[in-house]
Amino acid sequence: MVQFDSQARSPWTPLAGVERLRLTPSQKRINATLEVPGSKSATNRALxxxxxxxxxxxxxxALKSDDxxxxxxxLKKTGVEIAVDGSNVTVYGRGGVFHSGSLYIGSAGTAGRxxxxxxxxxxxNWHVEASHSMNKRPIAPLVKTLQALGAGIQYGDRRGHYPLSISGEGLNGGKVNMSGQLSSQFISGCLLAAPLAKEPVSITVKGGIVQQAYVRITIDxxxxxxxEVKAAPDWSLLEVNPSPYVANDIAIEADASTACYFLALAAITAGKIRIRHFSTKTSQPDIxxxxxxxxxxxxFEIGPSFVEVEGPLV
Structure with missing residues (x-):
């Protein structure tokens, strides 16, 4: 078994190696046009x-972050070739064929689900380990649903948590029930795997979906x-037929959470900030x-691919 450092941090961690950072208030009105990194939720799903x-x-x-x-x-350890060039990532898809081995996902919640x-x-066959903090987060609702679809997944040190041992023999498909009140990532995790099953997958969602917007991001x-995912108007039923994923060239939309900091900066300084490649039509809830x-x-000035905020003069 490969030994991993449970406290390991990626070289992409913000401010890695910076010992001191000094910030001073701006003495003038802030006017800027800028771009923010891509959405983490969209980046990991797309990867x-x-x-x-x-x-x-x-x-x-694409976002460069710890996750x-x-x-x-x-993914690289499964044999997928990935090339990173700045914010552009090229992925050479393997059509669902992965090399067996030991994997480490750090604290990446999206990858974990x-x-x-x-x-x-x-x-x-894979043994998947995670960081100490990720090991504390529950995974049982997802694992239970995947097992009902035919997945061979076993727990390691602690039932309901990482690490996991996965024996891939394909998913059968079928009908399953999931609670929508725990985490939308469990539903997304099931949806993403559903088209790879041998038979159609039908997910009945009980109690509505918390953070429904993130399931919409998954479906999009x-x-x-x-x-294609067929969703009932009230999201109580999600249906997916067996279908191969097809490669694509896509632009990851700007991260709404990150954009909010700069929009707030314009608001509190009576400044004007325009964020390019950003739309109020995004499914990200922070919009x-x-x-x-x-x-x-x-x-506000809102265009087809930008949002501009000007704070009120005081």
Whole structure:
């Protein structure tokens, strides 16, 4: 078994190696046009979809973060070739064929919830370890659902938590029930693996879905890679037919959470900040922050691919 450092941090960790950072208040009105990194939620979903697709995918404006670093490293250990050039990532998909081995996902929550199903749908054996903090986070609802679909997944040191041993023999498909009140990532993890099953997958969701917007992000990205999800109007039923993922060239939308900091900066300094490659039509829930700034008296200009905020003069 490969030994991993449970406290390991990626070289992409923000401010890695910086001992001191000094900030001083601006003495003038801030006016700027800028771009923010891509969404973490979209980046890790797209990485996994591109890896399991057939063909070469290019992800533009991908986020470089601790989570995406460990997701990429784990995929590389399965034999997926990935090239990172600044914010552009090229993924040479293997069509769902992965090398067996030991993997480490750090504290990447999205990889931790999305990777097991895709491995279980393939053929091979994997031991997946995570960081100390990730080991504390529950995984049982997802594992239980994947097992009902035919996945060979066993717990390691502690039932319901990482590490996991996965014996990939394919997913059978079928009908399953999931609670929507725990984490939308469990539902997304099942959805991402569903088209790789031998038979259609039908997911009945009980109690509504918390953070429904993130399931929408999952469905939209699955569509971008060639797979349709049929969703009931109230999200109580999700259906997916067996279908291969197809490589694509996509732009990862700007991260709404990151954008909010700069929009807030314009608001509190009576400045004007325009964020390019950003749209209020995004499914990311943090875009609702825009409506809060409007109520605070900020002025907005919204274009097809930008959002501009001007703070109120005081």
């Amino acid at each position: 996994l979809l591109a890896a399991v697709a057939s063909g070469t995918s290019t992800l533009r404006n 995406t670093y460990w997701c990429i490293e784990a 999305f990777l097991p199903g895709m491995l279980a749908a393939a053929t091979g 990205l699955m569509a971008a890679f060639g797979v 609702l922050f825009v409506s809060i700034l409007k109520r605070m008296g900020c002025n």
